[in-house]
Amino acid sequence: MTTMTRLLPHPILSLTLTGLWLLLVNSITPGQIVLGLLLGWMIPLLTLRFWPEVVTIRKPFTLLRYVGLLLWDIIVANFTVARLILGDLDRLKPIFIQLPLSLTSDLAISLLASSITLTPGTVSAKLSEDRRYLLVHALNEADPDTLIATIKQRYERPLQEIFE
Amino acid sequence: MLEYLLSFLILTGAIFTFIGSLGLLRLRDFYMRLHGPTKATTLGVGSLLIASAVFFSNHDAGISLHEILITLFLFITAPVSAHLLAKAALHLNLHSFAKMPVKSIKEKERSSSDAIDVKH
Numbered sequence: 590m591t592t593m594t595r596l597l598p599h600p601i602l603s604l605t606l607t608g609l610w611l612l613l614v615n616s617i618t619p620g621q622i623v624l625g626l627l628l629g630w631m632i633p634l635l636t637l638r639f640w641p642e643v644v645t646i647r648k649p650f651t652l653l654r655y656v657g658l659l660l661w662d663i664i665v666a667n668f669t670v671a672r673l674i675l676g677d678l679d680r681l682k683p684i685f686i687q688l689p690l691s692l693t694s695d696l697a698i699s700l701l702a703s704s705i706t707l708t709p710g711t712v713s714a715k716l717s718e719d720r721r722y723l724l725v726h727a728l729n730e731a732d733p734d735t736l737i738a739t740i741k742q743r744y745e746r747p748l749q750e751i752f753e
Numbered sequence: 754m755l756e757y758l759l760s761f762l763i764l765t766g767a768i769f770t771f772i773g774s775l776g777l778l779r780l781r782d783f784y785m786r787l788h789g790p791t792k793a794t795t796l797g798v799g800s801l802l803i804a805s806a807v808f809f810s811n812h813d814a815g816i817s818l819h820e821i822l823i824t825l826f827l828f829i830t831a832p833v834s835a836h837l838l839a840k841a842a843l844h845l846n847l848h849s850f851a852k853m854p855v856k857s858i859k860e861k862e863r864s865s866s867d868a869i870d871v872k873h
Contacts, residue, residue, distance in 0.1 A: 612822045615815070663828075667769060667796035670788055674776040683785050683851035706832035707795065712787050713832070714839035726839065726851060728788045 598637060601644050603629035644696055648751050655747045662708040662743075669710055673729055685714070686733045688723040688740060697752040698723075704744045711736070755811060762804035769797030783847045784839065791835040798827060 597603060607622075607629035614621050633640065646652055673681060688705075692698050702713040702723060710728040717724070730736050776789020802820040809817035 609822070612818050615818055663792075663795055666792050670776070670792040671769065671772045674772055674779060674789060678779060678781060681785070683782070683849070685849075685851045685853050702836060703829070703832035706791055706835050707828065710788065710792075712784070712791060712835055712839055714784070714836070715843055724843075726784045726787070728785055 594643075597630065597633075599633040599640055599643065601646065602633045602640065605629075606632055642695055644752070646751060647753075651747055652751050655744075655751065658743070658747075659704055659707065666708045666710070670728065673710065681729045682731055684727050684730050684733060686725050686727060686730075686736060688725050688737055690721055690723055691741070691745060692749055692753065693720075694752055697748045700752075701744055701748055704748075705740060708744075711740075755807070759804050759808055762800045762807070766797045766799070766801035766804065769800065770794055771797075773797060782850050783842050784849050784851060787835050787839060791831055795828065795831065799824060 603626075607625040610625035610628050611617055611621060690698065690701075692701060698716065698720065702716065705711050705713040705723070705725055710730065712726045712728075713723055714726050715724040716722075725736075725740075727733075727736060773789045773792070773794040777786050780786045780789060802824050806817050806820035
């Protein structure tokens with residue numbers, strides 16, 4: 590097990606890199622697959638110090654559902670923000686909220702922060718130093734408590750199920 | 754038929770990209786302006802890339818998948834750059850129409866180490 594983890598410290602990262610390589614060269618000839626696997630094996634080894642945590646995906650289907658939900662929310666977000674930009678700017682109520690985090694792993698927190706930025710009217714602005722709060726700027730939100738509850742329920746919970 | 758689909762995608766892309774840029778111009782403070790390019794453009798660039806993928810898949814032999822990669826990289830990098838911009842703005846104490854929730858976060862972190870959290 591230890592030799593295994595030393596030789597292949599991040600299997601998921603390796604697979605992702607191989608997939609990325611095949612997309613980059615846009616062909617799936619055997620030679621490219623071997624080259625992709627080689628890159629997928631070597632890059633994580635060479636960049637080991639960047640990845641202190643081992644990523645585990647506990648629930649792949651929840652992850653798929655999360656990606657689907659996120660894509661849908663991104664489309665909705667585009668329309669929402671477009672309407673706000675074209676509408677009456679004086680009626681916008683921008684607000685900063687402090688989102689208490691239940692997540693602890695680096696990857697999960699950064700995914701949550703990215704999801705928040707990509708979805709309707711919110712941009713994550715700063716992670717507090719103790720990593721327990723995320724400062725979020727909302728473009729137009731009358732009710733901060735509902736927003737916090739929505740983010741926690743819609744994005745944070747699935748991420749927690751998947752990664753922690 | 755394909756032409757109509759492509760035209761629709763390209764027009765949608767152009768419109769959303771334009772609205773995103775318009776947001777930069779119209780919105781009133783830095784933090785609000787951040788919302789324009791991070792969101793309205795994802796769908797804009799997304800539609801343009803889908804149009805490109807559809808066109809080249811029909812034009813040349815084989816399916817064109819580079820666009821998926823571009824989309825992926827865009828979706829990874831856009832939030833990160835927005836986050837860094839917001840962080841820099843907080844650090845510089847730029848004027849904001851939105852109120853801080855509690856004074857603590859900004860004030861406390863001003864006094865201690867700033868700018869970049871080095872954890873590892």
